[in-house]
Ligand code: HEM
């Protein structure tokens with residue numbers, strides 16, 4: 001969490017993450033260079049850099065797109081999510097080296113500037129087989145630049161979460177452009193079909209994981225839904241039956257969807273509190289987090305909220321809505337009417353043993 005512009009809030013975990021990231025980048029470049037030199041000894045150093053950085057950036061983008069769904073499918077992947085933005089910025093820098101080397105190599109010796117040359121040297125925009133695939137790489141790079149430049153939480157706050165999220169969702173547009181960039185490039189330059197095969201496999205993995213998450217989330221939402229009926233509604237109140245006390249492990253939560261409200265119902269210290277399920281940072285599912293140091297801790301990047309009032313502990317100012325909870329014997333009831341964000345509500349005390 002960051003309220004001022006603090007370039008990077010270093011933690012031992014982030015330092016380790018970055019060391020492993022740099023080791024991965026270094027290892028890939030060395031191995032790719034060695035393999036390429038062995039298989040194609042005639043290639044120039046510039047071509048080697050172009051190929052190594054292009055394939056590395058593309059591979060990194062695949063990993064980045066897979067991290068999100070993998071975390072939703074299995075919590076053991078969460079450590080990868082925690083510092084994904086450093087992964088993203090590194091991927092952009094690697095892609096930038098590829099773009100710059102291409103501009104210098106293929107577009108800097110003519111009468112016009114390299115950027116003009118990029119767009120006018122091939123104008124077959126109407127032909128699929130002769131389409132200037134380089135321009136797709138350029139536009140994708142612009143999107144990746146905007147994302148890397150605004151990746152800090154400082155920008156998330158200043159642009160507001162909805163604007164920031166719309167910008168960052170455009171990574172999928174960049175991905176689509178890069179798939180076309182690579183496919184058309186391989187076809188036009190008559191290069192090895194292996195790259196097409198690998199790109200297909202990458203797409204299949206990315207799309208497959210997203211579909212798997214959508215199916216899993218659909219099932220979870222169905223299980224979390226509670227409809228007010230005469231059977232489960234407390235007479236004369238708006239409290240709806242949520243679950244049994246024993247259904248929620250200590251310091252954990254149960255997700256509920258009642259009348260369109262997405263609620264995280266937490267059990268801690270012999271009490272129960274309910275808050276809105278979506279984290280203010282990037283909509284992380286709070287119900288999948290746990291109580292750490294008395295605060296609900298988001299599983300994605302660790303934002304915290306007090307369960308009894310939905311407020312982040314000082315100096316942070318994030319707030320989520322709260323809800324009323326009641327316990328009767330072993331049964332838990334929740335009123336789905338939200339209180340304004342950060343409103344303190346007394347927790348329900350668990351009485352039954
Ligand atoms: C200004 C932006 C870009 C330009 C002008 C550009 C241009 C090119 C060119 C000319 C090639 C064929 C190179 C060759 O003869 O081997 C190529 C290939 C490729 N590009 Fe780009 N590209 C750009 C951005 C990107 C970005 C951002 C990525 C990935 C994140 C990317 C990924 C690739 C890949 C994977 C290949 C195939 C591997 C290779 O043969 O180099 N490109 N690009």
Ligand code: FES
Nearest residue numbers: 279281282284298
């Ligand atoms: S901390 Fe990032 S989504 Fe919750």
